[in-house]
Amino acid sequence: MDKKTINLGFIEKIPLGQGFCFIVEKDEIAVFRPRSGGLYAIQNRCPHRRGPLAEGVCDAQTVICPYHGHKFCLQTGKGSEAGEEVRVFPAREEEGEILVDIGT
Amino acid sequence: MNKKNLVVIGNGMAGARVVEEILKRTPEMFQITMFGAEPYGNYNRILLSNVLNGTDKATDIFMNPLSWYEEKGIKLHAGVKVIKIDREKKTVIGVPLTRNDCPYSSSNPSPANRQTVVEPYDDVIIATGSRPFVPPIEGFGGPGTFLFRTLDDCARIADYAANCQKAVVIGGGLLGLEAARGLLTHGVLVTVIEAAPHLMPVQLDDEGGRLLKSTMEAMGITVYCQQIVKGIEKKNGKISHLVFHDGTTLPTDMVVVSTGIRPIVEIANEAGLAVGRGIMTNDQMRTNDENIFAVGECVEHRGQLYGLVEPIWEQARTLADVITGMNPQAAYTGSKMATKLKVMGVELVSMGEKDPAGEKDEVVTYREPNRGVYQKLIIRGDRLVGTILLGQVQAYDHLLQVLKDGNSVSPDRTELLFGQQESKSLTDVLQMPDGLQICNCNGVTKGEIRKAIRKENCTSVLKVGLCTKAGQGCGSCKNVIFQLIRAYADDLSSDPKEHYYVPGVPLEKSRLIAAIKAKNLKSVSTVFQELAGGKEDAVSKVGLASLLRSTWNEEYKDERDARFINDRVHANIQRDGTFSVVPRIYGGVTSADELIRIGTVAKKYNVPMVKITGGQRIDLLGVKKEDLPHIWRDLGIPSGHAYTKAVRTVKSCVGTDFCRYGLGDSIRLAQEIERAFQGIESPHKIKMAAAGCPRNCSEAYVKDVGVVAIEGGKWEIYIGGAAGGTVRKGDLLATVETHEEVLKLVGRFIQYYREHAKYMERTYGFAERIGIDRLKAILIEDEMGICKRLDQEIQKAASTYVDPWKKEAELPAYPHQFEGPELVQVLQEAVNNG
DSSP: OOOEEEEEEEGGGSOTTOEEEEEETTEEEEEEOOTTSOOEEEESBOTTTOOBGGGSEEOSSEEEOTTTOOEEETTTOBBSSTTOBOOEEOEEEETTEEEEEEOO | OOOEEEEEEOOSHHHHHHHHHHHHHOTTSEEEEEEESSSSSEEOGGGHHHHHHTSSOGGGGEEEOHHHHHHTTOEEEETEEEEEEETTTTEEEEEEOOTTSOTTOSSOOOOTTSOOEEEEOSEEEEOOOEEEOOOOOBTTTSTTEEEOSSHHHHHHHHHHHTTOSEEEEEOOSHHHHHHHHHHHTTTOEEEEEESSSSSSTTTOOHHHHHHHHHHHHHTTOEEEESOOEEEEEEETTEEEEEEETTSOEEEOSEEEEOOOEEEOOHHHHHTTOOBSSSEEEOTTSBOSSTTEEEOSTTEEETTEEOOSHHHHHHHHHHHHHHHTTSOTTOOOOOOOOEEEOOBTTBOEEEEEOSSOSSTTSEEEEEEEGGGTEEEEEEEETTEEEEEEEESOOTTHHHHHHHHHHTOBOOSSTHHHHHSOTTSOOHHHHHHSOTTOEEETTTTEEHHHHHHHHHTSOOOSHHHHHHHHOTTSSSOTTHHHHHHHHHHHOSOOOOOHHHHEEETTEEEEHHHHHHHHHHTTOOSHHHHHHHHSTTOOOHHHHHHHHHHHHHHHGGGOOOOGGGSOHHHHHTSEEOTTSOEEEOBOOGGGOOOHHHHHHHHHHHHHTTOSEEEEOTTSOEEEEEEOGGGHHHHHHHHOOOBOOTTSSBEEEEEEOOTTTSOSSOOSOHHHHHHHHHHHHTTOBOSSOEEEEEESSTTOTTOGGGSSEEEEEETTTEEEEEESOEESSSEEOOEEEEEESSHHHHHHHHHHHHHHHHHHSOTTOOHHHHHHHHOHHHHHHHHTSOTTSOHHHHHHHHHHHHHTOOOHHHHHHHSOSSTTTTOOOEEEOOOSOOOOOO
16 A cells, blocks of 8 residues: 555644544544644554553653553554554644655 | 753762752753762662672662763763862862772872862762771781772672682671671681670660571571670781680681771861761751752761661752752651661561660560561550561561651550561562462563562562553552562662652652642643653653642643543543443432433433442443533533542441431431532542441441441441452541531541542552551641641532533533544545655
């Protein structure tokens, strides 16, 4: 599959400091908007028990899964538990809108 | 902003710790320069004994390698000894040492032909530590004679021992015994010489000392007490024997002297600072020069010298609070001393005083000669002032807490020594099989925990938890984890983070609240800005939100991102991403109309399950996030707070309306309590109950707060009960006559718990930690004079209570609060970047 850049709409859709889940084609993508700036997108489902990461508490580097507290790096997708990792989608903000690259 | 120059003299445990504490508070405030007389980064001096006995390699005990200093922008002069503080020019002058110079020598190498190092300062911290004290012994100082203070000392002792048959350690104190045990591993015959009538004279009484002697001898170490060494005799350039004052002799090949330590104060003396036995500081760790602080073993504080790590960590925290301006009034007020002997095969703890001070002191002893167990308590006016535990130390944690808190102890003294039956002795945890599951919430085995302790260097319950998740569920296995650390870690370093309210802000709860109030911080983001160097920390957010809300009530500035999903949408998230809705049913009494309404709502929104909860309420399970505000509006019943750390439900029994046994109107009282305190946030959930008689049908004895009617028109108030992962019967706080008095005391306890419990500490842990006697003194007898304030505070919290469902059903707290995932239509052409 080719790489596509998808426009997910206005940045204000994501409450400051939180995440929000978008379903793009078959992917559930959690996009985070940390208070300190930047925009990060990772797969929404926690590999442990499918917890919705978009509902997790986050800071500029980490999101905590609301189900069992597993943590994931927003930049690399690396998890706190051995062998756990989530997909990362390059994301950025342009003129107040959310752009995310999907595909490979 | 121009950085201030901070020069730290001493790169040992105190110096490095104080720098760490400062960097945690303000990474940008100071340009830090450190001088260390030893040619290394910073290492854990406590573990020197382990290096000597081979359980640790020298490289294992480094805490901050040289690269750490670079990363933090610290200029380190390793192997440079400070010889002068010039208070006129505000400079610190050091000279480099060679391998042959002793870093703790009391004379300075002459600066001639050495390049001196001069560093300017705005502030100085002296952390020079101490040096071994050497009694007058003829012939000490040549080859084969050693002191035991540094890594290099360790290496020299081990090297020399390789070619020896016999070694003598002069000094039967803590360090001397550890050195003796270490020498044993180098295949030499070891003898310990002590001048006092028994071993460890500072920490032990006669009997304890005698028992320790036989324990050491059972290991193969010979012990002579009441012997003073006069001189060391040599033959053919080698040590041949010791000569005692009474003329007797003892053959040996080498001698290690470990007879105590003395603060290193020469530069302070020379600079004209006030020096007693150590460098004198006030409670802010300042010397008599306002720009010069001191910390650690070199300090004399309120007439006390401290040579143990815990008080020094505490000094470092205070100094960092003061010097960074985080809390200029922070005060170190001294520490109670607790010493643990780290000799493999010996369990020994001594804290506080070792002998009674007079007739009035009560001395409690327990002896079991066969197992080498000796335990002793010294109690003065109902306070524990000293403890010796030898051979069996499982009461240590509990007693240390009791000693530190200074609370009055139970009249039944056996409870002090044997009341903590839940803790396992070290032998027990050592014998557990590796495959045994310790943490039943997260399925962590003993083997995994042991590996974390040994391989990952997790020396605190918190670190083990971060590494393995053990203890991070319900927390009831934390005690066993602690025991495992005691069994497998050589250093039970108290991780300061253990005491922080949240890991991302380096302050204990009371200090954190003080800083929050002083700086008027009303939102989680401002706390990170002001108290954590601007670094937001996800793990700390929810705890801070809870604390701020309890501190400021309606003035709290809510930032929903700092709250757990449950608290963002006032419902409990379920395993499939749906939510549960539990309306408040006061005292478990509903009505036909209310039931019909709940049923109608459940049908209208296709609620998959309608369940009766354990707390006498009705749970609507499987609700979609989008439906939450609509369901709340249709129900028209306030939130039952079943999703949050707050006052939840007050169960009741049938009371007096219908029950044949009822002594008190438990239904009415339960409803009154629930209406009075509904939804008030606290460090953890608060579940309550009212029972109309001691048959306890509503299980009031095992609630965070329970009230039970007894004959004579009275109510008993129990606190700290539990019937979850931990089962505990509550402690009787008071017996009162009226509903008003019940409400007053329940509110008072809840407020005290809100102010003093750690985040996520349930009342059963809190009540045990503080102790019911202490709680009675504070809450009933008003010993601290705070009852009136507590009553006002809880009233304030109650009067500002707003039902979140009613409020946010009409108007969401923020846009998209109740929205589920958004389906995105991909319309645009693919952009091919191939």
